Amino acid sequence: MNKPATHVRRALLRRLATAIGLLLTMAAGAQAEQTFSFDRTPGKLPKTVVPLHYAIELRPDITSLALPGVETVDIEVREATAQLTLNAVNTTFTDVTIDDSAQRAEVATDATAQTATLTFAKPLAAGRHKLRIVFAAQINKFGTGLFSVDYPTRTGIKRMISSKLEPADARRIFPCWDEPSFKASFALTVVIPRNLLAVGNMPVTDEEPVAGDLKKVAFAPTPKMSSYLFVLAVGELERVTADAGGVTVGVVTTEGKGGQGRFALDSAVKLLAYYNDYFGVKYPLPKLDLIAVPGGFGGAMENWGGITFFESRLLFDPAISAETARRGIFAIIAHEMAHMWFGDLVTMAWWDNLWLNEGFASWMATKASEQFYPEWQGWLNGYGAKQFAMTLDARRTSHPVQQPIADHSEAVTAFDAITYNKGQALIRMLETYLGEQAFRDGIRKYMAAHAYSNSTTADLWQALESSGGKTITGIAASFTEQDGVPLVVAEADCVGAAQRLTLRQDRFVIAPANDPPLPARNWQIPVAVGPSHGKPFDEILLKKSTNIPAGACGDAIKVNLGDVGYFRVEYGPKNRAALLNAFPQMQVADRLNVVTDSWALVQAGRAEAPSYLALLDALDAGDHRAVWDQVISTFATLDRLSRGRTERPVIQAYARARLRPVFDRIGWDGAGSGDDDTALLRASLISTLGDLGDAAIVAEAKRRFAAFADDPNSLPTALRDAVTHVVGVTADRATYDQLLALARNSTATNERLRYYLAAASARDAELARATLALTLTGELPDTIVTGMINAVASAGEQPQLAWDFVRTNFDTLLARQGPNFRDQFVPNFMTNFTDEAHAAELAAFAPSQSTTGGRVMVARSVQAIAISADLAARVLPAADDWIRAHKP
Known part of the structure; x- marks a missing residue:
């Protein structure tokens, strides 16, 4: 808790905040005039009126979820007008006036366009004005706009609120010009209970008690920024901080979890110094908070000065998290902090x-x-x-x-x-x-x-x-500026003892066999070509085709050395044979590139499945994790496509035979650091072999889980996700109930996710029905409801059961999950199916066709289903025949 400032301190802080705001705004305006053509920017709002500065006061009621507020917006009217249009969603306008006058606006809202048009009796003259709006919005239960999160603690359920506004949900909190080109500064004041902590984009400049048990918290004005970067988080929170070259870096968590933010804090401090140097422009705000939210949305959001994270993506607890979890935490922090420059300081125009x-x-x-x-x-x-x-x-x-x-x-x-x-x-x-x-x-x-x-x-x-x-x-x-993937076709010919390589480009396409051809494309492709375990030849910029000397006849020549290029490679028979002979000597990235391109050519119908399966014989059980991860991914695809088909037992047996030697080499218990590729590969193999029905893996996972129930320290954190997954897939009612009990008894977000999702993976139909029913009870964090439904369909292999549930309860789920459930989740969910009938069912599902974005997603998913059906029909019989003949 911050202590209330003294009267003198408040006055000094106010003056400091004003000075900072003016300097930043002046600098911003100077840069903008030099570099940016505002009028040519795409968008939906007219550009006759431009916001310059918002002064916003919000009074969020965390209990009722009401959100009353008042804002004064400094605007520039660029040409005289009696109307101005801005964005608003689910907002009631109580009073709208201009320039402190009695001239009030009539307000007309358009729910579809998400706009409000303000009409004044007299035109506003060109120049600067002050627009005052008294309004009431609402706090959502789904993770857009300002939303609530109910989370368990040792003393009961607590609630916090947080925001997630990208791409266009600031309009759900306060009326605004909610497009990225309308940059303005924001000065926020919130009135909240005194026992709560509020975090915004900028530091707190003033905090004083008001009537009842409330306090008013004022934040310094932001520099000019887009509205989607606004942030507010309020709750029973704590903050740990460090200094990074004059910038206060903080990790904000719910009470009692601050210590779990230490790795994140240390990472942010060193990243800030690295980025300051790399970009040549220092981070311009006085503070940067990383805010852990135990629900609401599943990723992270780069709000300037106050990045929000789904709690499990930010916090690290060695008692329950694998050491390798630090990789993902560092990656997401590094991604979001890079946005402080790419996105926040410099923002795309549209x-x-x-x-x-x-x-x-x-x-x-x-x-x-x-x-x-x-x-x-x-x-x-x-x-x-x-x-x-x-x-x-x-x-x-x-x-x-x-x-x-x-x-x-x-x-x-x-x-x-x-x-x-x-x-x-x-x-x-x-x-x-x-x-x-x-x-x-x-x-x-x-x-x-x-x-x-x-x-x-x-x-x-x-x-x-x-x-x-x-x-x-x-x-x-x-x-x-064009879609598509280049394909570089490489064919070698010998002239005497010398070899020449012809490279020509084509378009790489994955489509059902009966689809009409896609239009041709032409790229300018930087291509690195050279000996399979050597340095590349001279730089090549491939525009159409070229013919180059390529060493002695029979030399193994690799295209896309280092796997940096964004293109696929198809080798002629001579090249491919030479490469396979040299395969063990290649760098790991080049072996991986050959393996990934080989499977992609099968997907595209440019190669047969046996060619890929034969390539796997060249892999050593001790090869790098990245190579085996690709193989694991392909086996998972073949296993999914073969559900309900006669080929499945053969394909599963083959996959087990290829993967089991890899697992036997590394075993259940390793001696490494716990944060190495072997630990990650071990966990991946356990999960995959369990899915494939490896009896020994399943039995050992069950044994270790039973021991864990008696003594949690008996199961290393590196194995907990994998073991729990295998136990969940094969669960009976007693094990299912045990998993739910573990989830309910935990207050750690990542631990709760582990057990809930394992329970949702149970392949028993009755248990799947129990999971689906659970998603309607309110027990689960709203963030994971869609993940649970999808787990029933995918890992639990009950897609029809889950789809019937979604259709029956669609209105209830939509109300709880928000518009993304309709536009995003349903189309993506339907890719669990691989048949034409379900593609047609999705295409006819009216709710997901109600927006242009929804129609885009439906089209993508219908195509994905068709591709899966085509791949199953082409690949599975050929793979079955080869495996039976090959007898691994």
């Missing part, structure tokens, strides 16, 4: 350039991981991010990285693997092409030029070209 935020934050997070924890091998072990993006990008329903966005519902759909993972992969490829130093110089120029303003992709290319000495606009545009 959601069509979202990748400038998310792609760069993802890339920077891995770069930081490589800087501080090179033993984690962030690029190698994070290969799955690029693979997932390439799989989606190869479909008809893909989209360019830089894509048109019509409205807020479509903006939500842009938060996908194309935006994040493809964006990250392209940045890494461009950094490699330009060179690290030149690339960083370009980023520094970009940050300096666009600080406190908005930008477009073109601005970034200009800055990088001016520093790199290479033309990259053509390369970058070919990857950002």
Whole structure:
């Protein structure tokens, strides 16, 4: 708890806050005039009126969830008008006046457009005005806008509130111009119970008691920022802090959990110094809080000065968390803190350039991981991010990285693997092409030029070209302005003793066999080519095709050395045979690249399943975790596709036969640090082999879980997720009840998730029904309700049961989960099916067709179902035949 300030201290803090706010706003305005064309920015709101500064007072009632408030907005009217339009959702307007006068506005709201139009009796003259709005919004129970979170403690259920506003939910808290180009400063005051702590974007400048048991808390004004970066968290909270070069870095938790934020705090301190140096612009706010929220939403949000995290993504408790959990915590902190520059300081002008935020934050997070924890091998072990993006990008329903966005519902759909993972992969490829130093110089120029303003992709290319000495606009545009994945076809020919390699590009496509062809694409592709265990030849920029000398006849030549390029490779028979002979001598990244591309070619129908399965014979049981993780992922796909088919027992037996030697080599109990790749691979193998029905693994998991019930210290934290999952999948009623009891008795978010999701994975139909019923009781955090339903369908293998439940209870679930349940969850959930009938059922499901964003998601999922059906029909019989003949 903060103590109330003295009268003198309050006055000093007020003056300091005002001075800071004025300086930041002046600096921001100067930069904006130089670099940003506001009028050309896309968006839905008219640009005749622009907000400059919001002074907002909120009185959240944590019990009733009412949210009354009043705001005074300094606006600039750019041309005389009697109307102004701004955003609002579920908001009651009590009084709207202009310039402290008696002139009141008539208010007309549009629920579909999420706008409110204010009409005045007389036109407002061009120039500056003060708009005052008295309003009442509401605190939601689902994780958008300002939302409530009920969480268990040793003394009972407590409640906190927090905010999550990206892309367009600030309008749920207060009326505002809720588009990223309308940057303004925000001065927040909240009236809350005296026993609670409030956290905002900026430091507290004043705190004083008011009537009853309440207090008024005032925060310093923010610099100019987009409305979606506003943050407020209120609850029985505690804060641990450290100094980072004059910036106060804090971790905010519910009471009693501050110590679990130590790793996060230490990480943030060193990341801040690293980013200050890399970007060449120091973090400009006086404080940066990392706020642990025990529910509400499942990720993290880069609010400027107050990043919110789902609690289990931020806190580390060695008593219940595996040592390897620190990798994920560091990664998400590094991602969100990178947004303090890419996204907060410099913001994309509209959601069509979202990748400038998310792609760069993802890339920077891995770069930081490589800087501080090179033993984690962030690029190698994070290969799955690029693979997932390439799989989606190869479909008809893909989209360019830089894509048109019509409205807020479509903006939500842009938060996908194309935006994040493809964006990250392209940045890494461009950094490699330009060179690290030149690339960083370009980023520094970009940050300096666009600080406190908005930008477009073109601005970034200009800055990088001016520093790199290479033309990259053509390369970058070919990857950002069109969808699709390049395919480089490599074929070798011998002329006497010399070998030449022909490279030509095509479009890599994954689509059902009866789909019409997709349009051709042409890229400018930086391609690294060279001996399979050597250095690349001279730099190649492949535009259509080329023919290069490639050593002696029969040499193994690898394309995409180091696996940095964003493209697939298809080798001719001679190249492929030579590569397989040299396979053990390759670098791990190159072996992994061959394995991933081989499976992708099967998915695309450009290779047969036996070619991939035969490649697995070349893998050593001691190969790197990343290689075996790819194999595990493919086996999981084949197992899912074969549910209910005759091929499944054969495929499962083959997968067990290939994976069991890998597990036997590392065993149940290792002697490593607990934070190494062996520990991660061990856990992955236990889960997978349990799913595949390995009797010995299942029996040992049950034995260890029984011992854990008697003595929790008997089961290492590194094995708890995997063992609990296997026990959950195979649970009977007694074990199911035991898992639920463990979840109910825990106050740790990640521990509760572990047990609840394990229970939801039970493959017994009656237990699945019990889980589905549980999602309606209010016992579960709203954050995990959709995860529980999906676990019943996927791990529990009861998709029809879960779908029937969703349809029957749709209105109740929608009311509790919010619009994302309709637009996002339902389409994604339906990809648990692999048949045409369910694709048609989704296409006809009216609620998910009610917004443009929902229709985008439905189209993607219908295509995914069709691809799964086609893959099952093509691959499973061929795999079955090969396995029976091969007899592993």
